[in-house]
Amino acid sequence: MDLLSIQNPSFLKKMTNQQLEQLSEEIRHFLIEKLSKTGGHIGPNLGVVELTIALHKCFDSPQDKIIWDVGHQSYVHKILTGRAKDFDTLRQYKGLCGFPKRSESEHDVWETGHSSTSLSAAMGMAIARDLKKEKSYIVPVIGDGALTGGMALEALNHIGHEKKDIIVILNDNEMSIAPNVGALHNILGRLRTAGKYNWVKDELEYLLKKIPAVGGKLASTAERLKDSLKYLLVSGMFFEELGFTYLGPVDGHSFEDLLENIQYAKKVKGPVLLHVLTKKGKGYHPAENDKRGTWHGTGPYKIETGDIIKPVNAPPAWSKLVSDTVQKLARKDDRIVAITPAMPVGSKLEEFAKEFPDRMYDVGIAEQHAATMAAGLATQGMKPYLAIYSTFLQRAYDQVVHDICRQNLNVFIGIDRAGLVGADGETHQGVYDIAFLRHLPNIVLMMPKDENEGQHMVYTALNYDDGPIAMRFPRGNGYGVPLDDQLKEIPIGSWNVLKEGNEAVILTFGTTIPMALEASHLLEKQGISVKVVNARFIKPMDEALLTEILEQQLPILTIEEAVLQGGFGSAVLEFAQEKGYHNAVIQRMGIPDRFIEHGSVKELLREVGLTVDHIVDKILTMTPKKQKRA
Template sequence: MNLEEIQDPSFLKNYSNKQLEELAADIRRFLIKKLSATGGHIGPNLGVVELTLALHQLFDSPKDKLLWDVGHQAYVHKILTGRAPQFDTLRQYKGLCGFPKRTESEHDVWETGHSSTSLSGAMGMATARDLKGTNENIVAIIGDGALTGGMALEALNHIGHEQKHLIVVLNDNEMSIAPNVGALHSILGRLRTAGKYQKAKEDLETIIRKIPAFGGKLADTAERLKDSLKYLMVSGMFFEEMGFTYLGPVDGHDLDDLKHQLSYAKKTSGPVLVHVLTKKGKGYKPAEEDATGAWHGTGPYKMESGEMVKKPGPPSYPSVFANTLKRIAREDERVVAITPAMPGGSKLDLFAEEFPDRMFDVGIAEQHAATMSAGLATQGMKPVYAVYSTFLQRGYDQVVHDICRQNLNVLIAIDRAGLVGADGETHQGVFDIAFLRSLPNITILNPKDENEFQHMLYTGICYDDGPIAIRYPRGNGTGVKMDASLSRLPIGKWNVLQEGTDAAILTFGTMIPVAEKALAQLKQAGYSIRLINANSVKPLDEKLLEALAEEELPLLTIEESVLQGGFGSAVLEFYNEKGMHVELKRMGIPDYFVEHGSVSELYQEVGLTPERIADTLISMLPQKRKRA
C-alpha cells in the first residue's frame, strides 16, 4: 500500500486481519527507510505498529481521544492520520514534529514530550465529557517506563477513585530509554508471567452461570471464588486494587488478541487497563537486539546494517562528565551519582561500570532523585544529580525546598542546557537559568569548553557552601587540550578572553565561539571589543561589573537561554541595585517556545549568530574608519 495516500484512519474499519498484517509490514519498511535518513525514535514505534492499527480500527479518532504518553510511540499514528508524505521532514526545521502536536493534526489531542502526563490529561478529558454529556471514548497509551513516574501513579489513584469510564493501554516492552527499575517494574514482571487471567476469570463466570441460582449466598460465594482466582493467578493484582478492570496480558503483535481485548474494554464500564506486551524494535533486527536503549532514539543510520552514521570529533560533554566523575570518585568515597532513567544519555553507565554501588538509577522520578540527593547530602555524602535541563523542570519544587532551602551540598549536573535541536520545544534546555537564579543559596556555573568543564566538576565536588549547578550543552566539546590534573576554579571571578576598548561582551558556554566569530568581523571593521567569559552566572563577578561601569563601556550580554529572568537580567538588576548607569543590550532566546530543527538553524531563528551580534554592537557604537 502507498502509505502517502492515506488521509485519515477511516479506511481501516473494513480491513481484515490479513490486510492489517500486510499494512503493518508496509509501515515497518517505511519507518526503517525514512528514519535511516532523518533519525528519530525508531525502536518504540516499530513496537506499536499492530497496537496502533487495532486502536484506529476500533476507535473513531478524533471523536474518540487517543493520548500518546511521551510521544515516542506516535509515528504510526501520524502515518495513519495522513502525515506520511511529511516524513522526509521529520524532526527537521519547519518539518514534521517528532511528538504529537495539536497544531499539526486534529488527531493529536494531547501534546507530549515529557513522560507520565497522559493519564492526568485523559482524566481531564473524561471529566469534561461527562460534564458535557457526550459519549466519546478516552484512551491513554502509556509505556511501562512512563508508568513509574509519580504523576502517572497520582492519576491512577484518582481515576480509580472516581471510576470514570476511560481506557488505559499499558504498552509494556520492559524498557523505556534504559531498562526499567523499581517495584512497579517487578509487579509488571509478575503480571507478564501470570497467563491469561481474564480468560480464566471469564471461564469461571460461565461455569457459575450454569449452576442453578440458590440465592444471594451462592452469588457471594461466586464473587469470593473469582477473587480467590485473581489472587491465586496474579500476586497482588495491583491495578484491580487501584479500581481498574485489568485485561491481559495481551500479545501486542497478535491482532486477534488485541482487538478482542480492546473491544471488551470499550464495553466495560469504569476505568479499564489493557496490559499489552510488545517488542521494542519489532521487525528490525538491530533494534530488536538492542539491550542498551541505543535504538530508542537515533540519528541517521545505515539501513542495511544498522550501523550508526557518526561524525568523528572531540569527546562529548556527557562522556567528559562521566570520566571526570570517575576520576574524582576514585579519590573521594563520598561521591555518588543519581539519574532519573538516563544512565546512557548522561553516560553514568560508564560510572556504574566502575562504581556499581555508587550509581542509582531511580527511574522516571526526577522529584525523588532531587530529594534523595538532598537526603544523601545530609549524611555527608557528595551526591551528583545528573539530569537533562528539560527534565529538571519536573523536580523544581524539590530543588527549591529540599536542596536549596536546606542549603545542602548537592551538585546538579544539568545536561542538554541550551538548544537541543531535533527534539524541539519540549526538550530545549533554555529555562534553567531563569528558574534557578532566583533561588537562595544556589551557585550556577557554565563552562566554555570541556577542559573548563572538568575543572568545574572538581570544583563542584570540593564546594561545601551549598548546592551548585553546572550547565553543559548537548553534543561534543570544542576539541581543546585537556589538562592532566584537576584544580579548583575561583567562583564568581570571570576572565577576559580578548581585550578591547570600545565595548564588552559578557557571555559563556556555547556562545563564546559565536562571539569570537563576531569579534573577528568587527576587528576587520576597526572595532576593538572585549570578550569576557562570564562562567559564573550566579554569583556575578561584581568587581568586574563595577569596573566596566567605571570605564563607561557599552555592554552586550549573550546567552543561550531565555531572556526573561536570565543572565542579562541579572546584570541589569545588579546595576540597578548599585545605582549605576550603563548602556546595555541583551541577546538570548525570545519569549516563545522554540520548535525543532538543527541547532544552527535555531541560532539563525533566534538571532544568536555572529552577524547579528556584530550588528547589535555596531548599533551601540559610533562608526569608525576601517583600520589598516
C-alpha cells in the first residue's frame, strides 16, 4: 500500500486481518527507513503498530477521541491520519512534530510531551461529552511506565468513582525509558501471568449462580466465595477494585485478539481497562533487544547494523560529566545519594548505580515524589543529588517550594537539559527553570561556562550546607576543555570577568558565553571595548561586581538562553531599581514570551534572535556615540 497516499483512517474499516498484518509490516519498514535519517522515538512506535491500526479500525477518529499519553508513541497514528508524506521533516525546524499537535491535525485531540496526563484529559472530555449529550468513545492510551505517575493514579481513582464511559488502553511493554519500578509494576507483572483470568472469572460467576439461594446467608456466602476465589486467581485486583472492568491481558500484536477485545470493551458500560501486551521495538532487531533504553529515542542510525551515527571524538556529555563527578565524590562521602525520576540512562547514572546500588534510587515517573524524598533524606543529614530534566522539574514545583526551599534543606538539584533542547520541541525546552526558581527564598542557582567549571560547581554543591542549591547544564556535549585534577569550591554568588572592556558590559552565563565573547571581539574591531562577565551565579548575584559596573555607568546587556520574564535580566533590572540606579542603561536578550517549537538548537537561537550578529547589533544601539564615530 502507498502510505503517502493515506488521507484518513477510514480505509481500515474494510481491511481483513491479513491485509492489516501486511500494512503493519509496511509501516514498520517505513518507520525504520525514515527514522534512520531523521532520528526519533523508534522503539516505542514499532511496539504499537498493530495496536494503533486496531484502534483506528474500531473507532471513528476524530469524533472518537484517541488520546496518546506517551506522545512520542504517535508516529503510527500520524501515518494513518495522512501525515506519512511529511516524515522526511520529522522533528526538524518547521517540520512534522514528534508529538501530537492539535494545530497539525484534527485527529490530534490532546498534546503531550510529559507523561501521565491522558487519563485526566480523558475524564474532562468524557464529562464534556455527557454534558453536551454527545455520543463518542473516549480512548486514552497509557503506558505501564506512565501509569506510575501520581496524576494518572489520581485520575484512575476519579474515573472509577464517577463510572464514566471511558476505555483505557494500558499499553504494557514492560519497558519505558528505563525499567519500570514500584508495586504497580509488580501488579501488572502478576496480571500478565494470568492470561485466562477473565474466562475463569466468567465461568466462576456462572457456576455460583447455579447454587440455590436458600436464604440470604447462603447467597452472601457465595458472594464471599466468589471474591475469595477471584483474589486467589489473580493476586491484586487493583483495577477492578478501582471500579474498572478489567479485560486482558491481550496480545498487542494479534489483530484477532485486539479487535475482539476492543469490540467487547465498546459494549461495556462504565470505565474499562484493556490491558495490552506489546514488545517495544518489535520488527527491528537492535530495538527489540535494547535493555538500556538506547532505542527509546535516537539520532540517525545505520539500518543494517543499528549503529547510532554520532560525531567522531566528541567531548563527554554534560550529563556524564556531572554524574561522574557526583560518583567520584560519593566514594569519599557516604552521605551522597542519587535520585532520578525514570531517567537513569539520560542522566548517565548507570555507573553510579553499579558502584553504589544502595545509594541510587530510580523512583519511576514520579517527579513530585522524587523531590520530597530528596527533602526527607536531607532532614537526616544525607546529601541527596536529584538528577532531573528542566522540563520535568516543572512537575515538582510545589515540592521544591514547600518541601525543599521552605525547610531550607541541603538538596542538590542537577537541572539537566537546561535551555533549548531542539528536536523534542516546546514540551521539552528547558527555558523556564530560572523564572520559576529565582524568586524562591533560600535557593542558590548557578550555571557553569564549561566542563571544568561544571565539575567545580558539583563539588561546591555537595559541600554546601546552607540550603538547597541547583546547577543548570545543557543537553549535549561539552567543549572538551581540560579538567583540573583537584576539585575546588567556588565562592557562592561570585562572578568572574572573562574579557575586560570599558564602554559596555555583557552579563551572561553557560551556553551563551561563547557567542558573547565572539561578539565582543567583533565589536573590538569596530573600536568598541566590551567587558564580558561570566555571571555564573544567577542567584545570589555578585552584588559587589554588579554595583561596580553600575557605578561606572556602562551600558549593560544581559543574555540568557531562558525566558526573559522573571529571568536573570529581570534580576539585574530589579537590583538596579532597588539600589537607585534609575538612569542605568540595561537591555536584555533571551527567549521571548511564547512557546518555542522544534528544530535544531542553532535554528531556534537564530529564530529568537540569540546569535553573535544580534548581540553586535544590540551593543551598537546601546553605544550610539561609538556607532556614529565608526
